[in-house]
Amino acid sequence: MPHYQARVLVHLRPSVLDPAGEATRSAANRLGVEGIxxxxxxxxxxxxxxxxxxxxxxxxxxxxxxxxxxxxxxxDWTLELKLS
Amino acid sequence: MPHYQARVLVHLRPSVLDPAGEATRSAANRLGVEGIxxxxxxxxxxxxxxxxxxxxxxxxxxxxxxxxxxxxxxxDWTLELKLS
Structure with missing residues (x-):
């Protein structure tokens, strides 16, 4: 049987707050990364x-x-599927 | 300035156990998903x-x-970058 490689990306809906993302963004600013x-x-x-x-x-x-x-x-989620 | 969309995929190294992944795989079997x-x-x-x-x-x-x-x-991580 053929083999497949699937990648499911699970994201918070846009209306849902993402505190971990916000903390990472602040840390990036302190690290000197600009433009985010x-x-x-x-x-x-x-x-x-x-x-x-x-x-x-x-x-x-x-x-x-x-x-x-x-x-x-x-x-919500998106699926990427390919034959491997 | 141009805008970019970056996607960083962070994966456990292959030698590191992934108990959450194992639990999900078991749950998938119970759900009737075969072939994983x-x-x-x-x-x-x-x-x-x-x-x-x-x-x-x-x-x-x-x-x-x-x-x-x-x-x-x-x-480890991989980066996908594109102009948005």
Missing amino acids: ENLRIGKVVEIELEASNEMDARQQVELMSDRLLANPVIE | ENLRIGKVVEIELEASNEMDARQQVELMSDRLLANPVIE
Whole structure:
């Protein structure tokens, strides 16, 4: 069966505050990094999986993303999938 | 000044255990998702910044990544940068 490499990026929704991101942005300023306009921290889930075809792989990872990887109240996610 | 969109992916080094990833993988199996061979959870930092050129933007984000975003003992990072 073909092997796929999936990357799920989980981000806080834009309306949700990101205190860790704000703290990192302040620390970057103290470090002398200038010009930062926005900084948000999210999660990335890298998955290697075997599936009969790309549609099947996508469905499996979408199911996981909806049910396990993201909290839909405060987060949304995007999926990048490729044959490996 | 031009605006850039940087994405820093911070991953645990391959030799470092990822208990959250293992727990997620087990939960995926219970959910009926089959064929997962590997699952690792990392961080993604999305940065919008202004810089005089791409080299400058890259240097600023590399400095942040080394000093603030990743713990070099257990993590490594990769940078994707594009003009926005």
